[in-house]
Amino acid sequence: MFKELDPLLHSQLRLGVMSLLMSVESAEFTFLKEKTNATAGNLSVQLDKLSEAGYITIEKSFKGKKPLTTCTITKKGMKAFEEYVNALKQYIKP
Amino acid sequence: MFKELDPLLHSQLRLGVMSLLMSVESAEFTFLKEKTNATAGNLSVQLDKLSEAGYITIEKSFKGKKPLTTCTITKKGMKAFEEYVNALKQYIKP
DNA sequence: AATATTTGGTTTACATTATAAACTATTTTA
DNA sequence: TAAAATAGTTTATAATGTAAACCAAATATT
Numbered sequence: 001m002f003k004e005l006d007p008l009l010h011s012q013l014r015l016g017v018m019s020l021l022m023s024v025e026s027a028e029f030t031f032l033k034e035k036t037n038a039t040a041g042n043l044s045v046q047l048d049k050l051s052e053a054g055y056i057t058i059e060k061s062f063k064g065k066k067p068l069t070t071c072t073i074t075k076k077g078m079k080a081f082e083e084y085v086n087a088l089k090q091y092i093k094p
Numbered sequence: 095m096f097k098e099l100d101p102l103l104h105s106q107l108r109l110g111v112m113s114l115l116m117s118v119e120s121a122e123f124t125f126l127k128e129k130t131n132a133t134a135g136n137l138s139v140q141l142d143k144l145s146e147a148g149y150i151t152i153e154k155s156f157k158g159k160k161p162l163t164t165c166t167i168t169k170k171g172m173k174a175f176e177e178y179v180n181a182l183k184q185y186i187k188p
Numbered sequence: 189a190a191t192a193t194t195t196g197g198t199t200t201a202c203a204t205t206a207t208a209a210a211c212t213a214t215t216t217t218a
Numbered sequence: 219t220a221a222a223a224t225a226g227t228t229t230a231t232a233a234t235g236t237a238a239a240c241c242a243a244a245t246a247t248t
Binding site: 189190191194195198200202204205206207210212217218 | 220
């Protein structure tokens with residue numbers, strides 16, 4: 001009856017991150033933090049999970065002398081997001 | 095940026111239950127169990143949570159001599175579901 | 189020049205949650 | 219009458235989410 005909802009995406013913060021990353025080329029840690037209103041710790045953990053799943057890539061570099069973490073959604077991540085949205089529609093359609 | 099997702103509804107099984115209850119007058123435990131593919135234990139726990147939140151009512155009676163648990167969504171439950179769907183749309187809109 | 193604060197994170201500990209396993213009680217079937 | 223099925227509930231465990239505590243470097247303050 002109902003399709004499974006990818007547990008990696010069925011989490012408010014991770015879904016928010018993925019939603020943002022779907023609409024931009026890439027995003028900095030601080031940008032994601034502001035947009036999602038997450039704490040840095042929580043965001044850090046959830047980004048790692050998305051990265052380990054292969055849904056995003058995380059690049060660490062420096063902006064001037066400050067650390068800079070940049071996230072980009074992968075093909076796999078896009079596909080997972082789309083499938084999640086599709087599955088979800090079953091649950092929320094009127 | 096993103097609205098909060100009601101944590102009571104942001105759970106695969108509870109969302110499935112609520113989705114079903116939105117479209118029927120009321121539903122028996124066994125019906126919900128089949129449609130959601132949940133184990134009886136899990137379903138029992140999640141129904142209690144929905145009930146405690148005032149999102150559904152649970153009526154226990156007998157069908158012949160067997161116990162019969164009937165669930166009905168409340169006005170509050172409907173409203174919560176609709177708000178959840180609305181909030182969710184922010185996350186998944188293209 | 190030392191000290192405090194801010195920035196940009198990560199690690200870890202805790203509390204909550206979800207889930208299945210174990211259990212209860214009755215009923216039906218063999 | 220013993221076994222298995224029905225209709226659930228309770229409880230123990232594993233997984234999860236989250237914030238608090240932490241770290242290192244840079245910048246601002248006294």
